[in-house]
Amino acid sequence: MHDEFGGVLVFRSENQGCAFWGVRLRDLDRDDPPVFVQSRDGWVPFLERVSLACVELVLSETLLGGEGRLYNACELPAGLIRELPSRFARVLFPEYPMWTGKDESPVCWFSAPGKLLRLDGLSDHSWLHVRGSTFADLESLCATLPGHWVRGYSELLEADELPFQAPDGLLGWPGKSVKSSATGGENG
Numbered sequence: 001m002h003d004e005f006g007g008v009l010v011f012r013s014e015n016q017g018c019a020f021w022g023v024r025l026r027d028l029d030r031d032d033p034p035v036f037v038q039s040r041d042g043w044v045p046f047l048e049r050v051s052l053a054c055v056e057l058v059l060s061e062t063l064l065g066g067e068g069r070l071y072n073a074c075e076l077p078a079g080l081i082r083e084l085p086s087r088f089a090r091v092l093f094p095e096y097p098m099w100t101g102k103d104e105s106p107v108c109w110f111s112a113p114g115k116l117l118r119l120d121g122l123s124d125h126s127w128l129h130v131r132g133s134t135f136a137d138l139e140s141l142c143a144t145l146p147g148h149w150v151r152g153y154s155e156l157l158e159a160d161e162l163p164f165q166a167p168d169g170l171l172g173w174p175g176k177s178v179k180s181s182a183t184g185g186e187n188g
Helices: 050-063 078-087 135-144
Strands: 009-011 020-024 036-040 042-047 071-076 107-112 115-120 126-132
Touching: 020 042, 042 050, 042 078, 050 107, 050 115, 071 078, 071 135, 078 115, 078 126, 115 135, 126 135
Parallel strands: none
Antiparallel strands: 009 020, 020 036, 036 042, 071 126, 107 115, 115 126
């Protein structure tokens, strides 16, 4: 329970403790009370009913869970953000604030068979989070929306040689420089 905001019964916490979701104590006598989220902006209205917050919890955990194997994300330019409603079905769920702040709000959900998408904000370069039911669904999502996806690159990003030489004996042999394995380089 948080004493702030007249007392809030917290039922959800972001995994690093950056945000909390709860119901005001004075609203506990209501059948389906409103939910508030506490973040950098203080306690703000989240969703009008606990039941909606439970649905949002399931959507978010479905999107982000599963060890990330079928998840990806990228910042979308404004042009692609405007195209989302014509490419994917809008999930009939109310918009709500993202706990990270006003710049990433409102949160909107979209879907297609085997695909779930969450857009955090409507400004240029808002984050789009996606999940496929299969790897093929995920690849299809990433191909449909060109962007710099944070996971699942088909090509390795190149890295320059590290700007130092290991001291003698540190890596088990004298005076070898180290190259990044991302470029396929070897010690030498």
